[in-house]
Amino acid sequence: MNLWKRAFLYSVRKKGKTATLLAFLLIMATLILTCLSIQSATKTATANMKKALLGYFTINARRLDMGITEETLDQILDMEGLSGKYTLRSYSYANYYDSDGTSLEINTEDAAQIPEGYEHAGRLIANSNSGEDSYFTEGGLELAEGNAITSENGNEVLVHEKFAKRNGLFLGDTILLGDPAKKNRTIPVTIVGIFTNTKEQDSIGMAPSYDLYDNIVFTNLSTASYLLYGAEDKTNVQYGDFYVNDPDELDRIIDETKKIPGVEWENCTLTRYDKDYQNAKESLEGLQNIVFIAIAVVSVICFLVLSLFLALRIRRRIHETGVYLAMGISKCAVLLQYLAEVFFAAVIALFLAYGTSSAISDQIGNRLLSQVTTETYETIDLTQDTKAAEQPTKDLGLSEVIVHVPTQNYLTVWCSDLVLCLASTALAAYPIMKMKPKSILSQMS
Amino acid sequence: MNLGIRAALYTMRKWKKTLLLFCLLLSVTTLVLSGLAIADAQEEQAEEVRQTTGASFTVQRDLSSGGWSSGSGGSYSTQEFMTGDMIQKIAAVDGISGYDASLITLPRIFKENGKELEHENYSFYNYGSYNSQYHKLFLSGRFELIEGSHITDDMADGIIISKELADQNSLKIGDTLTGIYYPENNTPAVDMKIVGIFDVVADKDDQLNMYTDSSYYDYSSFVFCSMEAAEGLIKGWGEDGDGISEAYYYVTDAAQLDSVIKEVRNIPSINWNNYTITANDEVYQNISSSLTDTETLITTLIIVITVVSMVLMILILSMSIRSRKREIGILLAVGIAKPAVLLQYMLETLLIAMVAFPLACLSSQQVAGTLGTLFGKTAENVIVTPQHFELVVIAGGILLVVAILLSCIPVFRFKPKAILAQME
Numbered sequence: 001m002n003l004w005k006r007a008f009l010y011s012v013r014k015k016g017k018t019a020t021l022l023a024f025l026l027i028m029a030t031l032i033l034t035c036l037s038i039q040s041a042t043k044t045a046t047a048n049m050k051k052a053l054l055g056y057f058t059i060n061a062r063r064l065d066m067g068i069t070e071e072t073l074d075q076i077l078d079m080e081g082l083s084g085k086y087t088l089r090s091y092s093y094a095n096y097y098d099s100d101g102t103s104l105e106i107n108t109e110d111a112a113q114i115p116e117g118y119e120h121a122g123r124l125i126a127n128s129n130s131g132e133d134s135y136f137t138e139g140g141l142e143l144a145e146g147n148a149i150t151s152e153n154g155n156e157v158l159v160h161e162k163f164a165k166r167n168g169l170f171l172g173d174t175i176l177l178g179d180p181a182k183k184n185r186t187i188p189v190t191i192v193g194i195f196t197n198t199k200e201q202d203s204i205g206m207a208p209s210y211d212l213y214d215n216i217v218f219t220n221l222s223t224a225s226y227l228l229y230g231a232e233d234k235t236n237v238q239y240g241d242f243y244v245n246d247p248d249e250l251d252r253i254i255d256e257t258k259k260i261p262g263v264e265w266e267n268c269t270l271t272r273y274d275k276d277y278q279n280a281k282e283s284l285e286g287l288q289n290i291v292f293i294a295i296a297v298v299s300v301i302c303f304l305v306l307s308l309f310l311a312l313r314i315r316r317r318i319h320e321t322g323v324y325l326a327m328g329i330s331k332c333a334v335l336l337q338y339l340a341e342v343f344f345a346a347v348i349a350l351f352l353a354y355g356t357s358s359a360i361s362d363q364i365g366n367r368l369l370s371q372v373t374t375e376t377y378e379t380i381d382l383t384q385d386t387k388a389a390e391q392p393t394k395d396l397g398l399s400e401v402i403v404h405v406p407t408q409n410y411l412t413v414w415c416s417d418l419v420l421c422l423a424s425t426a427l428a429a430y431p432i433m434k435m436k437p438k439s440i441l442s443q444m445s
Numbered sequence: 446m447n448l449g450i451r452a453a454l455y456t457m458r459k460w461k462k463t464l465l466l467f468c469l470l471l472s473v474t475t476l477v478l479s480g481l482a483i484a485d486a487q488e489e490q491a492e493e494v495r496q497t498t499g500a501s502f503t504v505q506r507d508l509s510s511g512g513w514s515s516g517s518g519g520s521y522s523t524q525e526f527m528t529g530d531m532i533q534k535i536a537a538v539d540g541i542s543g544y545d546a547s548l549i550t551l552p553r554i555f556k557e558n559g560k561e562l563e564h565e566n567y568s569f570y571n572y573g574s575y576n577s578q579y580h581k582l583f584l585s586g587r588f589e590l591i592e593g594s595h596i597t598d599d600m601a602d603g604i605i606i607s608k609e610l611a612d613q614n615s616l617k618i619g620d621t622l623t624g625i626y627y628p629e630n631n632t633p634a635v636d637m638k639i640v641g642i643f644d645v646v647a648d649k650d651d652q653l654n655m656y657t658d659s660s661y662y663d664y665s666s667f668v669f670c671s672m673e674a675a676e677g678l679i680k681g682w683g684e685d686g687d688g689i690s691e692a693y694y695y696v697t698d699a700a701q702l703d704s705v706i707k708e709v710r711n712i713p714s715i716n717w718n719n720y721t722i723t724a725n726d727e728v729y730q731n732i733s734s735s736l737t738d739t740e741t742l743i744t745t746l747i748i749v750i751t752v753v754s755m756v757l758m759i760l761i762l763s764m765s766i767r768s769r770k771r772e773i774g775i776l777l778a779v780g781i782a783k784p785a786v787l788l789q790y791m792l793e794t795l796l797i798a799m800v801a802f803p804l805a806c807l808s809s810q811q812v813a814g815t816l817g818t819l820f821g822k823t824a825e826n827v828i829v830t831p832q833h834f835e836l837v838v839i840a841g842g843i844l845l846v847v848a849i850l851l852s853c854i855p856v857f858r859f860k861p862k863a864i865l866a867q868m869e
Contacts, residue, residue, distance in 0.1 A: 020764055024757070031753045038746050045738040049494075052731035060651050091652040123656075134653055200508070200522070203658035211656040239651060271648040275586025276498070276728050283493035287739060290490055293813055293827065294483045294746055300812070301476040305469060305757060312465050312761075316768050360749070368741045401738045 003333045007340035021313065021345045028306050029353035029417055030360070035298045036409040037361045041401050042291045047246070048398040049284060051083055055247025055274035057254050059240045063267045066229055067236040075260045076242060081253050083397055085243040088152070089133075090126040090224035093118065093210055094217065096167075097176040099188070104167045104175065111209035118208070121180050122163075122215030126224035126237075130158060130193075133218065139199065141213070146171050146193030149220055152235055158193040158218040166214075177219070179227045187226050189219060247277035306417075307424035314338060314428035321432050322440030331433045338429055339422050346421045350414050357405050365403035448785050452792040462765070467797045469761050473754045474805035474837060479813050480750040481833040487743045491736055492698060496542070499584055500699035500726035502706050504535060505691035507721045525719055526688025529672070532575070534712055535694060540705040545580050546692035548573030548675040549658075552624040554668070562614050562622070565663035571624070572667070573675020577605060577641075579695055580669065586646055588664075593618045593641030600671045605641035609665035618642065624670070626678045635677040637670050699729035758844055763852035766790060773856050774864035783857050790853065794845050802841065806834050 011018045096104040103120035127133040131148035135141045178186040222235045258265045512523040536544045551568040577596040582588045626632040645664040654660045813827040
């Protein structure tokens with residue numbers, strides 16, 4: 001009889017044994033595949049954590065004649081490893097005029113001094129998103145009317161409530177901003193928002209007039225760019241904060257940034273800010289190590305158990321082996337038959353394992369994990385009279401944690417499982433094959 | 446023959462089978478024990494991550510409920526300042542890992558020889574501090590202590606200065622400096638010892654600030670001194686107008702922030718009408734969902750491992766029993782009662798388990814450690830505790846007994862004759 005036929009017949013005849021073997025292999029393969037899919041999901045989760053710790057670097061190009069140009073900005077944003085989140089900022093001073101060109105009044109009462117030439121001027125702040133400027137997030141400024149400035153281009157301005165009142169300005173009014181140094185540059189802007197301060201400015205009596213909260217305005221980056229650089233259709237900026245995916249790569253990214261041609265990097269200051277990440281780094285690594293060790297332990301022991309199981313199986317068949325050999329079937333053919341049986345079972349088990357582990361992974365993914373893409377970050381609801389820190393809903397751009405069986409892992413498990421099955425069967429059969437049929441059979445009785 | 450002897454004899458006679466079963470039991474138990482240890486370790490590690498997020502709350506004067514008055518420098522609030530006593534009381538609440546508050550003074554500082562220190566500004570911007578390591582400038586990474594130690598609340602006269610200032614005036618740790626708020630008004634002179642030197646990491650040239658009074662000082666003119674020393678500088682002079690208006694408290698576990706704040710609000714001796722509490726756990730909020738995901742994933746992994754291990758045990762045992770069908774038939778035929786046969790098998794398995802379980806305890810510790818070092822990862826906190834062992838022994842023992850019982854049932858349903866006939 002052909003050995004393939006024999007293997008097939010044995011598998012069919014001994015249904016119970018075949019089922020046990022199949023179940024065993026299936027469980028093992030499912031376990032390993034599930035472990036691997038969990039591991040890859042944890043990797044995403046850890047990467048998300050790294051990203052959420054918001055490591056960034058700041059380019060200070062204030063001393064450059066033209067600041068950071070649009071071309072340079074594009075090149076920076078094209079670099080690998082940036083999370084896509086960035087903030088551009090420019091700061092200047094501006095003279096304020098109404099639409100007729102008459103100077104507007106500023107608060108001079110609380111000022112330590114009124115610098116010459118700045119009698120009708122204040123600090124001009126341009127930010128990619130005025131609501132995210134530190135004046136609003138930390139300094140206690142709050143929008144009372146209108147909207148924040150969120151676009152780079154446009155001629156919009158936010159003014160202080162007191163400034164608006166003093167000069168009889170309302171939402172929708174147009175004022176002129178002029179550069180105090182180069183008096184020929186003026187630009188008309190529309191008031192789109194009015195802000196107020198919730199905290200007292202503690203530098204009252206120390207600050208020059210233009211720094212007082214009453215006298216500052218927020219505007220678009222393009223407006224600041226025109227006043228600072230005279231650039232009409234291009235937006236150059238003084239500062240940029242660029243967030244990265246993995247704070248570990250900050251050094252590399254900063255080095256690469258410095259290689260961008262056409263910029264006098266020696267006149268720029270690049271500063272890295274990743275304290276939150278540095279604080280959490282060690283514990284995060286610890287967490288990753290634990291996952292890794294868990295997977296390693298599972299894989300090693302699974303393989304161990306599998307080979308022991310197969311050895312146990314072969315040892316049960318000493319009698320059968322003796323009979324085969326006595327019948328004159330070559331050792332090689334007997335071994336091949338055993339291997340073929342395991343092989344059949346393993347192939348079926350591995351196919352089924354893909355389905356079972358995918359099903360388990362899906363369950364984990366759908367039921368247990370928070371879906372970061374749809375989740376908003378809200379502050380914990382504290383007791384009623386406790387002010388919760390104001391945190392706007394943020395989109396950190398985190399990737400969704402998906403638990404699925406990666407194809408590459410599947411192939412690895414396929415190959416390693418098959419090799420292992422065949423190797424352990426062969427190894428277990430080796431001592432039996434060494435013996436003469438007679439000694440095998442006599443040992444049995 | 447006694448069934449105990451029979452069990453022992455079988456185990457010894459079939460030593461190869463025993464060895465195989467032993468190895469299987471050992472591996473499976475090791476797997477479960479390692480899993481349990483890993484589950485504990487990840488919980489600990491996740492807590493550690495939460496600790497590093499610097500979740501805090503700020504207690505500050507409630508300016509809206511206090512009165513206002515005006516003076517030479519504009520209007521100011523007359524709301525009561527925070528007292529040292531109150532700050533300490535809050536700091537004593539369980540779950541708070543550290544705290545700091547600032548008493549700001551603008552002293553001029555002199556060397557031991559009476560010469561004024563050279564620096565960028567007219568006076569220094571001095572933060573009187575309880576624990577300077579918890580000061581915002583250090584926590585945010587803008588300043589970094591490079592030498593000596595931070596100011597702590599048990600220090601009476603410590604001061605930390607910038608590296609630039611130290612270099613410019615050739616100062617070193619241990620030197621004594623004298624601070625005077627207004628030398629022309631004969632305010633008290635306070636001697637302070639340099640305990641630490643910090644480096645400025647942040648870019649002061651970045652105009653990102655809100656033009657608070659500190660922004661008019663160069664970072665190199667910032668100093669931090671003990672709270673007691675700062676109070677000494679204004680003693681009998683500016684105490685009315687200067688005080689501590691806010692204090693920062695850092696909690697051990699960000700997930701507990703809520704309950705810690707509640708506890709703080711219950712301190713009876715503080716008049717909460719005059720103070721507000723603001724929670725700040727932005728970093729934790731940002732990572733919390735990812736952290737929970739990781740925790741869930743690891744826990745699931747451990748559950749999967751445990752369940753699979755249990756199934757494997759049952760499979761292995763039923764296989765080993767089923768292969769002894771013939772033996773069961775013979776034993777029954779010679780008149781040994783079914784319960785006795787069952788008991789013998791259980792005894793055999795338990796004999797093996799008795800050796801395998803304690804060994805698994807050792808091996809699981811080894812496996813995690815060895816695998817860790819093999820790949821250069823440390824896992825000191827993966828520890829198998831006696832509780833884990835207890836759990837595995839009890840659950841494992843029950844599982845083994847049940848597994849044998851279950852696999853014996855199909856065989857026991859038949860008469861010995863039928864069993865033996867079936868074998869032929």
